[in-house]
Amino acid sequence: MTVWSHGYVADSPYTFSYQPAQAPGHLAMVCAMAGVVWAPQPRMAMLDIGCGRGLTVNVLAAANPGWHVLGLDYNPAHIAEAQELADAAGSANAGFCEADLAEMTDAEMDRLPEFDIVTIHGVWTWVADAVRAGIVRLLARRLKPGGLCYIGYNVQPAFGADAALQRLFMHLAGQARGSSRARVEAALEQVRALAATNPAQLPSTPMLRYLLDKEQRLDTAYLAHEFLTSHWRPAFHEDVCAALAPAKLEFVGSATLHENMPDLQLDAAQRATYEGMPPGPAREFIKDLCLPRAFRRDVFIRGLRRTDHVEALDRLVIAACRALPEDSPKLSVPVGEAELAPAMWQPIAAALREGPQSLHRLRHLPEERRPNPAELLAVLQGTGLVVPVLREPQVTEETQRFNRALFAATLASGDREGQFALASSAIAGGLPCAWLEMALAVQPDILDAPPETLAARLLPHLDEEGRAEAATLIGRIQAERIPVWRGLGLLPG
Numbered sequence: 001m002t003v004w005s006h007g008y009v010a011d012s013p014y015t016f017s018y019q020p021a022q023a024p025g026h027l028a029m030v031c032a033m034a035g036v037v038w039a040p041q042p043r044m045a046m047l048d049i050g051c052g053r054g055l056t057v058n059v060l061a062a063a064n065p066g067w068h069v070l071g072l073d074y075n076p077a078h079i080a081e082a083q084e085l086a087d088a089a090g091s092a093n094a095g096f097c098e099a100d101l102a103e104m105t106d107a108e109m110d111r112l113p114e115f116d117i118v119t120i121h122g123v124w125t126w127v128a129d130a131v132r133a134g135i136v137r138l139l140a141r142r143l144k145p146g147g148l149c150y151i152g153y154n155v156q157p158a159f160g161a162d163a164a165l166q167r168l169f170m171h172l173a174g175q176a177r178g179s180s181r182a183r184v185e186a187a188l189e190q191v192r193a194l195a196a197t198n199p200a201q202l203p204s205t206p207m208l209r210y211l212l213d214k215e216q217r218l219d220t221a222y223l224a225h226e227f228l229t230s231h232w233r234p235a236f237h238e239d240v241c242a243a244l245a246p247a248k249l250e251f252v253g254s255a256t257l258h259e260n261m262p263d264l265q266l267d268a269a270q271r272a273t274y275e276g277m278p279p280g281p282a283r284e285f286i287k288d289l290c291l292p293r294a295f296r297r298d299v300f301i302r303g304l305r306r307t308d309h310v311e312a313l314d315r316l317v318i319a320a321c322r323a324l325p326e327d328s329p330k331l332s333v334p335v336g337e338a339e340l341a342p343a344m345w346q347p348i349a350a351a352l353r354e355g356p357q358s359l360h361r362l363r364h365l366p367e368e369r370r371p372n373p374a375e376l377l378a379v380l381q382g383t384g385l386v387v388p389v390l391r392e393p394q395v396t397e398e399t400q401r402f403n404r405a406l407f408a409a410t411l412a413s414g415d416r417e418g419q420f421a422l423a424s425s426a427i428a429g430g431l432p433c434a435w436l437e438m439a440l441a442v443q444p445d446i447l448d449a450p451p452e453t454l455a456a457r458l459l460p461h462l463d464e465e466g467r468a469e470a471a472t473l474i475g476r477i478q479a480e481r482i483p484v485w486r487g488l489g490l491l492p493g
Contacts, residue, residue, distance in 0.1 A: 016418035023429030025388030035309030050123035054082020059430035061094035062402030089405035101134025139247035159234035180224035238281035255297035314360035393489035
């Protein structure tokens with residue numbers, strides 16, 4: 001643990017991941033569902049606090065050349081890697097700053113631009129009080145009136161059940177040598193050995209079961225940052241609200257859209273208790289007691305103004321982001337499944353196959369009962385079928401340069417396991433994808449090259465049998481993804 005890190009893991013880079021909930025198009029859906037006035041603008045400034053290795057910042061900058069997107073992180077290795085990718089992509093509107101918010105002065109903060117959006121993913125419950133105070137000072141001084149703040153954090157009481165597991169990791173890793181990742185690997189074997197004895201006070205939480213499943217591909221970089229921080233403190237939602245109050249932030253809703261619909265989250269008895277509470281933190285606490293979620297993705301606004309949520313939802317435009325199934329989609333929720341009736345789904349799917357559609361048009365297509373706009377959006381987005389669209393789909397030089405640069409960076413690093421994304425101007429953000437999908441999308445001959453040729457080029461280390469299997473997979477990706485990539489301006493139409 002380095003001295004300057006304030007007890008946070010600094011010797012191991014964080015995971016390389018794109019967070020789609022931080023994209024302005026997604027945040028606009030949250031605000032519309034809540035009936036809150038907010039919409040992305042042609043020119044905006046955005047800040048990602050604790051940007052890590054900078055993939056989200058770089059994707060958003062490439063997709064929005066008219067925006068200024070800044071990433072801030074205390075770890076110089078993160079900043080160097082993020083800036084290197086921005087330079088390789090030629091993204092002049094992406095910037096990265098090494099900064100310690102615990103020590104950053106008001107004068108230094110005031111040299112930053114005013115921001116329309118500030119995002120904070122995973123940082124809040126891993127850092128010291130002094131860093132939290134710095135975050136709030138920055139929000140109070142640099143978030144514009146009407147600006148949004150996204151904050152993702154480990155939540156009580158669900159993640160609090162892992163307090164014993166986290167403390168166990170700290171003790172075991174403290175006995176090992178090497179990097180944080182090496183110490184996590186050493187501790188993990190001992191955790192598994194101890195768990196096999198069924199210790200009375202080590203709860204069988206989802207996290208522990210995940211760690212014990214030897215079929216899982218564990219991300220030791222994530223585990224190091226999650227469990228080896230000296231300030232592991234899952235937070236109650238109401239305490240986060242109170243902490244952000246000095247910055248005049250008010251809660252809008254959850255970035256996980258279906259979590260904003262109590263009917264999809266709580267059974268009748270739970271809803272009775274929920275509805276007996278006043279709107280606000282008390283109701284959210286009832287949700288946190290009842291829902292099996294250990295991580296919240298909350299959206300706040302500085303200056304909340306109300307609008308009609310149906311009208312706001314109707315103005316949203318969405319597009320298919322993968323091949324649409326013939327059968328109506330089903331979204332798993334705590335009380336069962338939310339699904340669209342086949343009579344609703346068929347005309348909606350047909351329209352989405354034609355291209356981007358407004359939610360207003362989609363919900364007026366069924367001839368009989370019209371779907372609830374919030375539930376329609378929650379099901380389509382929650383099942384991974386659609387993404388918000390902010391612009392006419394077109395191939396742009398900025399996104400093509402970035403997507404090629406990202407692919408080249410993964411070739412150089414050997415990184416294949418990150419949460420990657422292809423930058424798209426149409427969605428003003430990234431289309432999440434696996435490494436192989438990204439690799440294929442940037443091939444100049446993707447439209448006509450045989451799958452066998454692409455498999456040999458991209459996966460030369462495979463034996464003959466493995467390459468044949470890869471060619472089959474690549475052929476399926478070409479058939480299913482190329483129409484989507486064209487529709488979102490990732491490939492020429």
